[in-house]
Amino acid sequence: MSARLVLHGVCVGLLFAALAGAPTPAKAQKIYIETDLEGASGVYKFSQTREKDTPPNIEACEFLMGDIAAVVRGLRAGGAKEIIVSDGHGSQAFLPRLMEPGAKYVTGKPRPSSGLDETCDAIVMVGCHAMMGTPDGVLCHTQSSKSENRYWYNGVETGEIGQSAIVASYYGVPPILVTGDEATCRETKKFFGEHCVTVAVKRGLAREAAELYPFEETRKALFEGAKRAMAELPNCKPYQVKLPIQAKKEWYELDAKGVKGKLMTREGEILDLRDLYKF
Ligand SMILES: [Zn+2]
Structure with a gap:
């Protein structure tokens, strides 16, 4: 072996050592968090989510x-530098007195924009809750729990987690973590694959019945899951x-008293992902 080759080998070795020892560049700077109320720890009744500012509702928001x-x-803890949390529940659910430092909290309606754009690295x-019709989905619904809306995109029935991810895909933003009941976690893996981390905080027995996991355990699992999701980010795809x-929507007509009437159907095309919720 010539001296030159030996030297070359040493240089390559040093280069690999330098690469292995170097801290990985901080890619994930900005994380967007979409929230909903039905899939929180301890929430399992519509009386907690539908009737704004009642004692059970305020407790659910807590x-x-x-x-x-x-x-x-x-x-x-996993390396996020900037975090935006969006209040996604219809009647809004944020309690400012309980804001954890280290994030910005966006709430109130209507808003000019959600804050989700191409500057975000992950959603x-x-x-969250499972789509309408999921037998073990706690408080399951898609958009409207009362009119029982259902949506199909290119023939695939899609719930709210899929809808949020479709809009995020317009900006090239991948889902990295979804939390809710066990049915929500199953739906997440089916739609987004194995790399997207899930954390279950309860197991549904019926639409308004659940096996609740204690807060101390869910909060620990949520912390660990979020940290793990940051590590998984490079493997996650929009x-x-x-x-x-090709879109289809089904829903029940409601009368003035909210009583379910005729089943309605609408079909059409969505040309721009940002218009998903207009259909
Ligand atoms: Zn929802």
Whole structure:
């Protein structure tokens, strides 16, 4: 072996050593968290989510804020530099007195924009529920729990976690963590694959019945899951659907008293992913 080759080998070795020892570049700077109320720890009745500002509703919002706090802490421990948390529940659920430091909290309606855009590196969904019709899905629904909406995109029935991820895919943003009941976690793996981390905070027995996991355990699992999700981020891909989307929607007509009437159907095309919720 010539001296030159030996020298070359040493140089390559040094280069590998330098690469292995170097800290991995911080890619995941900005995380967007979408939230919902139905999938929070301790929430299992519609009376907790539908009737704004009642004692059970305020308590449920406290439960959600506790879940969010655990996720914010976990994301930061995993390297997140900037975190935006969006209040995604219809009637809004944030309690500012319980905001965990290290994130910004966006709430109130209507808003000019959600804050989700191409500057975000990943989307996290906290407090989610399974799609309408899931037998073991706690408080399961898609958009409207009363009119029992259902949506199909290119023939695939899709719930709210899929809908959020489709909009995020417009900006090239992948889902990295979804939290909710066991049915939500199953739906997540089916739609987004194995790399997207899931954390279950309860197991559904029926739409308004559940086996609840204690807060101390769920908050620990949420922290660990969020930290793990940051490590999984490079392996996660945006959830993409083919455009134009062939869309179908089904829902029940409701009368003035909210009593279910005729089943309605609508079909059409969605040309822009940002218009998903307009259909
Ligand atoms: Zn929802």
